[in-house]
Amino acid sequence: MCDSNPAISVIVPVYNEEKFLRNCLNSIAGQTMRDFEVIVVNDGSTDNSLNIMKEFKDKYTNFIIINKENSGTSGARNQALKYARGDYIAFVDSDDYIEPEFLKRLYSFAKKTDSDIACCGYYTYIPEKNKHIRKPFCLKTGVYSSEKILNSLIKDVRMHFYMWNKLWKRKLFEDHNITFPNMCFEDIPVSMSLFYFADKIAVINEEYYNYTRHENSIVSNMDVQKLNDYIKAFACIRNFLEKNNDFDNYKFSFLWYGYRTIITNFKLVYKVCTRNKDFKGLIPKLISLNSNVLNCMKSDFTCFNSTDDFPDSIR
Secondary structure, rough: OOOOOEEEEEEEEOOOOOOHHHHHHHHHHHHOOOOOEEEEEEOOOOOOOHHHHHHHHHHOOOOEEEEOOOOHHHHHHHHHHHHHOOOOEEEEOOOOHHHHHHHHHHHHHHHOOOEEEEEOOOOOOEEEEEEEEEEEOOOOOOOHHHHHHHHHHHOOOOOOOOOEEEEHHHHHHHHOOOOOOOOOHHHHHHHHHHHHHEEEEEEEEEEEEEEEOOOOOOOOOOOOOHHHHHHHHHHHHHHHHHHHHOOOHHHHHHHHHHHHHHHHHHHHHHHHHHHHHOOOHHHHHHHHHEEEEEEHHOOOOOOOOHHHOOOOOOO
């Protein structure tokens, strides 16, 4: 590997993903841009994933493997960020894959426009049906201010909280001490912080990322802890804006997202009750979840210091 720092560090957390991992890593290795490193984090895998990682490390000099005990995606990403040397960071989930031009197009546009973040559209890939569903941006290709993007991001309509269809300037993480909290839906508070501190955001209304939706996805496997984390992630948005004395500028978008979250809770709780075959718990769970959502929407919201301090909605 070259002694100079690469333009991009691609971070791939891996836990028991042997079915999709080779396709994922092949898509990264086949990028038309060459100035990047790949940090693959083996998060305590017990299947053949580590052997697949070793194949790529042996074949490509820009592949790095980090082995650690299982702690989830957040812990794996945080560990990789300590080793990352790139000017920009890309996150690729180990069951997804990227188009050959993904890194080149986003990096070139970010550098050309001096943007802190670059985003692109994506496809949802359903492997059982071998089907790709186009998910373009509603935003036109161009450069946007943080405030413009945040109002779309908080509503979760034109811009989404995903870490993976974007390039992030590494200095955003370092200058503002941003790390991933140990929870599900960790993308929400981290994206919120990164977009808030960015000066300019570049958007490319073309699809260069392929998100794989399958039976093991987080929403497909909802449980009580994930429900609690979903509401906690929502609370993190309000908490962040309050701590930065900027809630009023985004109040309408946040309240809009709050009512959308209440509606979404019906779908998520139904999934949990269906899996547990216990529909007697449906109403109490909905009441508990939505009560916490409404509390986050009140004018007298109480800030918390860390995600561990926010109470679970369902106990």
